[in-house]
Amino acid sequence: MAGNSDPLTPRAKLAVTAGKAVAAASRAAGRGSGSVIGGRVALKLDPDLLARLAQNLDCVLVSATNGKTTTTRLIAEALRAAGPVVSNALGANMPAGITSALAGGSDAKFGVIEVDEKYLAGVARDTDPKCIALLNLSRDQLDRAAETRMLAENWREGLAGSKAVIVANADDPLVVWAASSSPNVIWVAAGQMWKDDAWSCPSCGGVMQRPGDDWFCGECGFRRPTPSWALSGDHVLDPHGSAWPIHLQLPGRANKANAASSAAVAAVFGVPPQVALERMYQVQAVAGRYDxxxxxxxxxxxxxxxxxxxxxxxxxxxxxxxxxxxxxxxxxxxxxxxxxxxxxxxxxxxxxxxxxxxxxxxxxxxxxxxxxxxxxxxxxxxxxxxxxxxxxxxxxxxxxxxxxxxxxxxxx
The missing domain is CATH 3.90.190.20 (Mur ligase, C-terminal domain)
Structure with missing residues (x-):
């Protein structure tokens, strides 16, 4: 996929230049990074710009309710072992912010892109990703986000038949249901502390049974898939059963889970777990979090x-x-x-x-x-x-x- 031919038409180049100028003006006026307004202007001038910017990149999309900014940073660090990376590291995760970020990465080989849950299907269409990481779905922004099951439904429909390798959390029933429409899924046992959004089966509405770390629906038989990667204490277990130590500067179990998913993504791009996990140690704080x-x-x-x-x-x-x-x-x-x-x-x-x-x-x-x-x-x-x-x-x-x-x- 990646190559050196210039994919940008004259119109696309104009859109990129105009977007950068508007972003710079916004920054100079003290109104933040300017990435969103710059991206909006660029997409107005060329509605296909995101697809054009992504066509020379091997992309991975990261979506979830919690942890997507951190996981995006961890994956970006891991993939830098294999080549230059462009990423929306500051978390502007809707199409305008993503477009702005990719416009700044002309020499990149990989695009590591955090995507707001509601925009995942559209961004996946535009960027033709090699891999999509789905971490979790839970209630958030109650006044305007559809209930979690509807988000899972959107993911399921939007990703059906996708050519991308889906790296998905086997411990979140909503994520499993969303990912199950895809032909190529790698399941990660990343754990799930919050279970209150998945008491009923996303497939049939039956009551979920949760013995130990397992889960299944007593009505329709929808159940936890067998993971090939797993978080086990302070180690990531790979598909061969090898245990790789996690050394992070970021605190907490949730970040070890993010590292496990990130290692599985890195392997899709040919970066071995040991290299990926060693590189993740570089991440100290993410957009101020944990500082x-x-x-x-x-x-x-x-x-x-x-x-x-x-x-x-x-x-x-x-x-x-x-x-x-x-x-x-x-x-x-x-x-x-x-x-x-x-x-x-x-x-x-x-x-x-x-x-x-x-x-x-x-x-x-x-x-x-x-x-x-x-x-x-x-x-x-x-x-x-x-x-x-x-x-x-x-x-x-x-x-x-x-x-x-x-x-x-x-x-x-």
Whole structure:
């Protein structure tokens, strides 16, 4: 697929140039990276630009509710062992942001592309990927995302008969159902901590049985496929049964699962597990996530958690009590404006931690913590919350726009 012939028509070149100019103007005006507005302008000038930019690349698409930005970074690091990579590393994961990213990678051999769940089928059509990684599906942005089963249905229809190798999480019934329409699937036992979105069978609606780590539908026989790759403690087991150690600077079980899926993807491109996993060690933080920053004499660890599944994984990696925890929740357009998901999060896991609550929807969160019988203080802003904490480590957990606000405040 990859080659050196120039796939761009004069119109496409004009579109790329105009998009870059608009993005640069947006950056100069202090309005962020400009990648989305630049991509929109470029696609207006040439609606086929994404397909043209992708045609000389071996592409992998990464989609999920949680972990796609991190997994995209891990795969990109692994594939750099085999050649130059272009990637939308900052997480602009809709067609405009993806187009902008690919326009900046003229010498790349591989395209590693994070894709918003709702856009996966269309981006797969445009980019003709060699591989698609499907990690998980869970509730998110309740006011506008269709229920998870409908997203799985969209994936299933959009990927039916795809030539791509699908690397899919065997432990998520919704992902398995979505991937099962494809002829070439590699199953990874990556685990699933959050199970509340897959109690009923996505195939027939029957009740799912979940003995141990297994799952199956008692009605129609839909069941967990046999994985060829697996996360086992601190190792990835490959299809030959060899165990490869995972050494990451990123914390938590969820990131080991991301590494296992990434190793399976890298193998599709001919990068062996040992090489792939060694290269993943380079990733220290992903768009500010997991960064530890000094602020007002304290060490703040910045953690992103956007939905119940993400909060559950995040609680599992914070330092034990009495480490203070600051929670920040907004409900702006990019977060989803419905905060009823807070009631799906088990905040009793924070028992023993002093808690400070900030963000646009701090009062919604305060009511939830009151019901969960937690000790907390509502604060005006990050500065006040940090002042209430003793010197040392503070875990700061925020949803999407709240996380961006935090990064701006601490200069990250």
């Amino acid at each position: 530890i920053v000094q602020f007002q004499g304290r060490d703040l660890r910045l953690l992103l958690a956007k939905n119940p599944a993400g909060w559950l994984e995040t609680f599992s990696l914070i330092d034990p009590p009495p480490t203070p925890v600051i929670l920040s929740v907004n409900a702006r357009s990019a977060d989803g404006t419905d905060t009823s998901w807070l009631w799906d999060v088990d905040y009793t896991r924070l028992t023993g931690h002093p808690i400070c609550v900030i963000g646009d929807r701090k009062l919604d969160l305060a009511v939830r913590l009151e019901v969960a019988d937690q000790q907390f203080q509502v604060c005006e802003d990050l500065d006040q919350a940090v002042q209430l904490c003793p010197p040392g480590r503070i875990e700061v957990i925020a949803n999407y726009t709240a996380f961006q606000d935090l990064r701006r405040r601490v200069g990250n």
